[in-house]
Amino acid sequence: MNNLLNTTKKIVLIYKNRALVALAVISVLVTTPMLHAQPGTAPSAPEPPSGIANKALVPFKSQGVAAANPLAANAGFRMLKQGGSAVDAAIATQLVLGLVEPQSSGIGGGAFALVHDAKQKILRTYDGRETAPAAATPSRFIGADGLPMKFYDAAISGKSVGTPGTVALLQAMHKRHGKLPWKTLFAPAIELAENGFAVSPRLREVVRVDRFLKDDPAARAYFYDAAGEPWPVGHVLKNPAYAATLRAIAKSGAKAFYEGEIADAMVAAVGEYADESKRGDLTRTDLANYRVVEREPICFNYRGRKICSMPAPSSGGVAIAQMLAALERFPMAQWGANSLDSVHAMAEAGRLAYADRAQYLADPEFVEFPKGLLDPGYMQARGALIDMGKSMKRAEPGTPPGLKLAHGADPTAVLTGTSHISIVDKFGNAVSMTTTIEDIFGARKMVRGFLLNNELTDFSMRFEENGKPVANRVQAGKRPRSTMAPIVVYDARGNPDIIAGSPGGSAIANYVMKTLVAMIDWNLDPQAAIALPNLGSRNGPTELEKGTPLEALKPELEARGHSVSIIDFTSGVQALQRTRDAKGRAIGWRGGADPRREGHVAGD
Numbered sequence: 001m002n003n004l005l006n007t008t009k010k011i012v013l014i015y016k017n018r019a020l021v022a023l024a025v026i027s028v029l030v031t032t033p034m035l036h037a038q039p040g041t042a043p044s045a046p047e048p049p050s051g052i053a054n055k056a057l058v059p060f061k062s063q064g065v066a067a068a069n070p071l072a073a074n075a076g077f078r079m080l081k082q083g084g085s086a087v088d089a090a091i092a093t094q095l096v097l098g099l100v101e102p103q104s105s106g107i108g109g110g111a112f113a114l115v116h117d118a119k120q121k122i123l124r125t126y127d128g129r130e131t132a133p134a135a136a137t138p139s140r141f142i143g144a145d146g147l148p149m150k151f152y153d154a155a156i157s158g159k160s161v162g163t164p165g166t167v168a169l170l171q172a173m174h175k176r177h178g179k180l181p182w183k184t185l186f187a188p189a190i191e192l193a194e195n196g197f198a199v200s201p202r203l204r205e206v207v208r209v210d211r212f213l214k215d216d217p218a219a220r221a222y223f224y225d226a227a228g229e230p231w232p233v234g235h236v237l238k239n240p241a242y243a244a245t246l247r248a249i250a251k252s253g254a255k256a257f258y259e260g261e262i263a264d265a266m267v268a269a270v271g272e273y274a275d276e277s278k279r280g281d282l283t284r285t286d287l288a289n290y291r292v293v294e295r296e297p298i299c300f301n302y303r304g305r306k307i308c309s310m311p312a313p314s315s316g317g318v319a320i321a322q323m324l325a326a327l328e329r330f331p332m333a334q335w336g337a338n339s340l341d342s343v344h345a346m347a348e349a350g351r352l353a354y355a356d357r358a359q360y361l362a363d364p365e366f367v368e369f370p371k372g373l374l375d376p377g378y379m380q381a382r383g384a385l386i387d388m389g390k391s392m393k394r395a396e397p398g399t400p401p402g403l404k405l406a407h408g409a410d411p412t413a414v415l416t417g418t419s420h421i422s423i424v425d426k427f428g429n430a431v432s433m434t435t436t437i438e439d440i441f442g443a444r445k446m447v448r449g450f451l452l453n454n455e456l457t458d459f460s461m462r463f464e465e466n467g468k469p470v471a472n473r474v475q476a477g478k479r480p481r482s483t484m485a486p487i488v489v490y491d492a493r494g495n496p497d498i499i500a501g502s503p504g505g506s507a508i509a510n511y512v513m514k515t516l517v518a519m520i521d522w523n524l525d526p527q528a529a530i531a532l533p534n535l536g537s538r539n540g541p542t543e544l545e546k547g548t549p550l551e552a553l554k555p556e557l558e559a560r561g562h563s564v565s566i567i568d569f570t571s572g573v574q575a576l577q578r579t580r581d582a583k584g585r586a587i588g589w590r591g592g593a594d595p596r597r598e599g600h601v602a603g604d
């Protein structure tokens with residue numbers, strides 16, 4: 001276990017519910033886990049915690065950005081202070097994230113964004129998910145032995161690289177919602193790339209423990225010194241290649257990325273593997289044909305609150321809707337945070353939702369989305385399967401009303417290098433955007449200063465199960481299923497009240513669900529809600545966050561039939577919430593960032 005970094009830190013966790021307000025100062029052994037399990041086994045949380053640091057709630061009046069890195073949040077905030085919109089701020093934030101948190105997101109990846117347009121009182125969703133190249137077939141990840149490939153054999157190859165969608169998404173959002181000139185939004189990232197930024201503890205650590213990054217010559221030259229050591233914390237790292245890429249996109253728009261020299265460089269990189277079996281098939285045509293899709297958001301009610309999220313190809317919003325519908329019949333407020341009953345109910349709700357997710361969710365252009373999954377009667381009937389005395393251990397998928405086609409289940413565990421951005425502007429607009437390059441450092445292939453995604457491993461490697469086609473199988477032009485769940489919660493007047501989301505692979509739905517329950521049922525502020533220990537079930541064991549008070553519940557959960565895993569459960573939630581006076585009138589905002597990463601809130 002030479003990848004372990006053991007650091008004793010003091011953390012202050014505030015757990016408060018209606019029955020209890022407790023301030024606990026806990027000395028914990030914060031353990032950065034092995035980043036990757038052996039090839040072929042799926043790490044449950046591929047992005048490790050970077051040490052848990054207590055973070056303070058950030059109040060602000062009218063405009064603010066919560067992002068995974070202070071430099072990125074500040075870049076977005078700078079746009080807001082220049083009179084920019086929430087979308088302008090999101091673009092500047094994303095471009096800096098691709099530089100300072102390159103392991104998680106960037107222009108070589110994809111994203112989903114919810115944009116609340118205050119003037120039109122409408123919520124739009126933008127799907128900038130990567131697509132499979134036109135040459136892709138369902139057997140893409142079946143090896144020469146006829147079996148699904150080991151995860152990292154697929155991920156660290158050109159085969160995993162999908163047509164990136166983030167640049168097109170940023171441009172599409174800007175065209176409709178931008179206030180500042182497109183070029184202006186690139187200034188903070190270009191300045192930082194040219195002048196350099198200080199390597200953060202998290203970046204240093206994830207570079208240090210990664211097993212594959214060094215194998216790519218461009219990544220090796222950038223992330224390590226001449227002796228092959230990762231740059232130390234505080235080293236001023238410059239990325240002139242990224243600055244040049246951004247200058248080209250700033251000048252000529254997304255076209256500069258999807259056509260021309262940058263496109264040529266991506267196509268060449270994906271095909272340049274010495275081992276033929278690792279060569280990808282991304283083409284100039286795939287890039288030139290990339291399109292952002294606007295979709296109807298999925299909206300549902302929980303305890304009288306309207307909550308909206310991303311529809312398929314993301315499974316995250318659907319899973320959260322189903323989990324919350326199942327929880328609604330329980331007195332969650334009375335049970336409180338970290339209680340046996342709450343954890344039991346949340347884990348069981350997770351089992352049910354993740355069973356449906358595995359069976360039904362895929363790109364809706366290829367596999368019709370079974371609308372019955374969100375039918376209130378269906379969701380309640382699923383929730384009624386929860387027995388408070390006994391775990392169901394493993395849930396079977398349900399049969400939603402109106403189901404037309406049976407599929408085989410997809411057991412794919414989604415890994416992630418992902419990040420979430422929450423923004424509000426002084427005009428009343430909001431952006432909730434979750435952005436990814438899939439596994440940490442994506443395909444470990446650096447082109448022109450940015451990393452290419454390995455998003456196609458979010459497809460099922462198996463294309464059929466028990467003789468039935470898997471909904472989430474690879475198909476040409478298809479978008480892989482995601483769990484990313486950007487959220488906007490509305491108040492009774494139809495204004496955004498909470499903006500939230502998280503990275504975390506297939507656990508995203510659990511992290512976001514916990515945050516919402518904490519804010520809505522337990523009345524916690526965003527920071528306290530995020531800091532609350534993570535928990536849930538992805539229809540396997542009941543998972544509890546290591547080093548937290550939840551560990552103490554293991555024996556009682558086992559007595560109810562749970563198989564319990566204590567794991568690093570590294571969320572990266574960024575959440576903003578409106579503040580109100582005693583009469584319920586909106587008076588400002590407050591924001592929280594995940595203490596498990598390097599999140600930051602900037603606002604005024």
Ligand code: GLY
Nearest residue numbers: 416438482483484
């Ligand atoms: N790659 C993470 C997700 O899309 O859920």
